[in-house]
Amino acid sequence: MITLTEAPFEPGALLAQFCAGRDETGAVASFVGLARAESGQASILELEAYPGFTESAIEAFAVEAAERFELQDWRIVHRVGKIAPGQAVVFVATASKHRRAAFAACDFLMDWLKSRAPFWKKEHGPDGARWIEPTAQDRTDAQRWDV
Amino acid sequence: MARVLLFGRLADQAGWREREVEAGSLAALRASIANEDAALAQALEGPGVQVAVDKALVRGEAVLAAGVEVAFLPPMSGG
Numbered sequence: 001m002i003t004l005t006e007a008p009f010e011p012g013a014l015l016a017q018f019c020a021g022r023d024e025t026g027a028v029a030s031f032v033g034l035a036r037a038e039s040g041q042a043s044i045l046e047l048e049a050y051p052g053f054t055e056s057a058i059e060a061f062a063v064e065a066a067e068r069f070e071l072q073d074w075r076i077v078h079r080v081g082k083i084a085p086g087q088a089v090v091f092v093a094t095a096s097k098h099r100r101a102a103f104a105a106c107d108f109l110m111d112w113l114k115s116r117a118p119f120w121k122k123e124h125g126p127d128g129a130r131w132i133e134p135t136a137q138d139r140t141d142a143q144r145w146d147v
Numbered sequence: 148m149a150r151v152l153l154f155g156r157l158a159d160q161a162g163w164r165e166r167e168v169e170a171g172s173l174a175a176l177r178a179s180i181a182n183e184d185a186a187l188a189q190a191l192e193g194p195g196v197q198v199a200v201d202k203a204l205v206r207g208e209a210v211l212a213a214g215v216e217v218a219f220l221p222p223m224s225g226g
Contacts, residue, residue, distance in 0.1 A: 033226070047226060048154055050218060053202045078226055090226055114225045120155030121224040131156045134225050 001074075002058045004049055006081040011091050018075050018093045025072055029102035030093040031110050037085035044124040045083045054118045061112055069105035071096050076109065080119075108145050115142040149176060149211045152218040157196070161187045173198065173209045176217060195222035 011032040019028050035045045049055075062074050073095040083089055090113060094105040115138040122129050148167045158164040161184065170176035181188030190196070199218040200209050211217065 050152070050154060050199075050202075050220065053199060053218070056202065112225075116223060117225050118220065118223045119226045120221065121226070122155075131159075131221075132224050133222060138225060 002055050002062065002076045002078070004051070004055060004078050004080050006079070008087050009077055009079070009091065011088050014075065014077055014091050015093060018073075018095070022072075022095060024097070025095045026097045027099035027102040028093060028095050029099070029106040030091070031106050032088050033090040033110070033114075035083045035085050035087050035089050038123075038125075041125045042085065042123045043126070045085075045089070046122040046124060046129075047078075047080045047083065047089070048120040048122070049078075049080045050118055057118050058113070061117075062109060065105055065109055065112075069094070069096065069101045069108070071101065071105050074105070074109070076113070078113070078117075078119075082124075111138075111141045111145060114138050148213060150214070150216045151176065151180075152216060154218065155221040155224075157187075157190060157219050157221050160190055170211055172211055173200075173205070173217070176211065191219050193221075196220065 015030050036042060058076060062076060066074055071094050075093045077091040079089050092106050092109050094102045096102040096105070115134040121132040123132055149170055151166050151168050153161050153164050168176055168179050170179055177188055177191065180191065197220045198205050199220060200211065201216050
């Protein structure tokens with residue numbers, strides 16, 4: 001399930017919820033991305049999504065990932081709007097029978113979310129605001145999975 | 148009437164994010180925008196800008212039924 005939210009969320013609560021009631025899941029892997037202050041250069045991170053379109057694209061990709069890694073379940077929560085340094089931007093959790101698949105799928109989902117998901121990112125800093133494009137590293141990370 | 152949505156830097160450049168435009172095709176829509184703001188129309192044709200009609204990506208020309216939503220999406224940055 002994918003949720004976009006303008007409100008801050010508590011990653012621990014999401015993880016506890018995701019782990020609850022699983023007696024056939026051997027492994028849950030999770031990742032939390034936090035907004036960085038960049039030594040004062042980024043006072044606010046602003047993420048814009050296209051409601052409806054962005055969720056569908058993430059859902060379609062995650063369903064594919066679930067097949068590829070034989071996941072039992074997955075959960076993605078992503079902030080949109082204005083995000084302060086230190087706040088959680090993204091939460092990803094994957095559930096599978098064994099740990100390798102859960103780790104790999106979580107890594108795979110994050111690489112795609114960071115580089116190709118339909119978001120537009122703006123950094124507000126002391127010198128004004130600027131739109132951010134994916135870094136070369138983000139692209140290389142995502143390409144690791146292309147086969 | 149088509150409901151036109153702009154995202155990211157395109158919305159900043161235009162000074163608007165959402166607008167109704169009378170157009171029966173994507174070409175007519177682009178022409179109508181160019182009439183008013185040539186620089187914006189050029190940006191909408193810029194590298195990496197994708198177009199979605201009713202939330203589905205389209206390539207090239209498209210006929211626009213009444214009430215459709217047309218979104219111009221600059222290169223996506225990821226989250």
